[in-house]
Amino acid sequence: MSDSIWQAIHAEPASGNPFSSNCPSRVVLDHVTSKWGVLVLAALAESPRRWGELHRYIEGISEKMLAQTLRALEGDGFVLRESAGTVPPRVDYSLTPLGRELADLLVPLVRWVGDNVGRTAGAEALGRTA
Amino acid sequence: MSDSIWQAIHAEPASGNPFSSNCPSRVVLDHVTSKWGVLVLAALAESPRRWGELHRYIEGISEKMLAQTLRALEGDGFVLRESAGTVPPRVDYSLTPLGRELADLLVPLVRWVGDNVGRTAGAEALGRTA
DNA sequence: CAGTATCCGCCATGATACTG
DNA sequence: CAGTATCATGGCGGATACTG
Numbered sequence: 001m002s003d004s005i006w007q008a009i010h011a012e013p014a015s016g017n018p019f020s021s022n023c024p025s026r027v028v029l030d031h032v033t034s035k036w037g038v039l040v041l042a043a044l045a046e047s048p049r050r051w052g053e054l055h056r057y058i059e060g061i062s063e064k065m066l067a068q069t070l071r072a073l074e075g076d077g078f079v080l081r082e083s084a085g086t087v088p089p090r091v092d093y094s095l096t097p098l099g100r101e102l103a104d105l106l107v108p109l110v111r112w113v114g115d116n117v118g119r120t121a122g123a124e125a126l127g128r129t130a
Numbered sequence: 131m132s133d134s135i136w137q138a139i140h141a142e143p144a145s146g147n148p149f150s151s152n153c154p155s156r157v158v159l160d161h162v163t164s165k166w167g168v169l170v171l172a173a174l175a176e177s178p179r180r181w182g183e184l185h186r187y188i189e190g191i192s193e194k195m196l197a198q199t200l201r202a203l204e205g206d207g208f209v210l211r212e213s214a215g216t217v218p219p220r221v222d223y224s225l226t227p228l229g230r231e232l233a234d235l236l237v238p239l240v241r242w243v244g245d246n247v248g249r250t251a252g253a254e255a256l257g258r259t260a
Numbered sequence: 261c262a263g264t265a266t267c268c269g270c271c272a273t274g275a276t277a278c279t280g
Numbered sequence: 281c282a283g284t285a286t287c288a289t290g291g292c293g294g295a296t297a298c299t300g
Contacts, residue, residue: 021190060151077251
C-alpha cells in the first residue's frame with residue numbers, strides 16, 4: 001500500500017481521512033465496523049431479508065441492537081428499509097447501491113476472518129483484550 | 131456474492147461462521163473491526179512504525195487503547211512487535227504476513243469509507259445511533 | 261410481525277500518574 | 281521513549297415488557 005495514498009488524504013481535509021480525530025469518516029467507520037454492523041451488512045449482502053429473518057440469522061443479536069444497527073446503516077444510506085404497510089407488518093431490508101459497494105469490500109474481509117481463524121495465534125488466547 | 135459460500139460455511143461448524151454466536155471468528159472479527167484495531171492495522175499497512183509514531187499518527191487514541199489494541203493484534207498474530215532492547219527504548223511494530231493478508235482486505239475498505247463519506251446520507255445525521 | 265420503550269450492568273474507553 | 285497501573289465513567293449492549 002503506497003504511502004502516497006494516505007499522505008494525499010492526510011493533506012486533503014476535504015476528503016475523509018480516518019486518521020484525523022475530527023473526521024466524519026470515523027463515525028461511518030464506526031457504524032460499518034461495529035460489532036453488529038459488519039454482520040448485518042454481510043447478511044444483507046447475501047440477499048434481502050426481513051426483520052425476523054435477520055434476527056434469526058445473526059445469532060445472538062438483540063432486538064434493540066438489530067433495530068439500532070439497521071437504523072444507523074439506513075441513516076448512512078447503506079441499507080434500504082421497505083415496509084409493506086400491511087397488517088401484520090412486513091418489512092424488507094436490502095442494500096442500497098452504496099451499501100452494495102461497501103459490502104463488496106466487507107464480505108471478503110469477513111470471509112477471510114472466518115476462513116483463517118485457525119491461523120490466528122489465538123481466539124483462545126484472546127479471551128479478553130484487557 | 132453467492133449464497134452458497136455462506137451456506138457452506140453455515141453447514142460447516144469447523145470453519146468459522148461469524149453468524150454463529152459461539153464462533154471464535156466473532157472474537158477476531160471484533161478485534162479487527164474494533165474502533166482502533168482497524169486504524170492501527172491500516173496505519174501499519176503503510177509502513178512499520180514505532181510506538182510514538184503510531185500514537186501521533188492515529189489521532190485521538192489514548193496510550194492505554196494503543197497498547198491494548200497492539201497487544202490484541204499481536205496476540206492474534208497480525209502484528210509483530212520488535213523491541214530494540216536499548217535505552218531509551220525503541221520498539222517497532224509491523225505487520226506479520228498474516229496481518230498483511232488481512233490489511234490487504236482492510237485498507238481498501240478504510241479507503242472507500244474515507245473517499246465516500248460525502249456520499250453517505252449523513253455523518254451529520256449520524257451524531258448518535260441511539 | 262416488527263418493532264419501541266425502559267431499565268440496568270458491565271466493560272470498553274479515556275485521563276492521569278507513575279516507571280524502567 | 282515506551283509503556284504500565286489505577287481510577288472513573290458513559291454508553292454499548294442485553295433483557296424484558298409493551299404496542300400498532
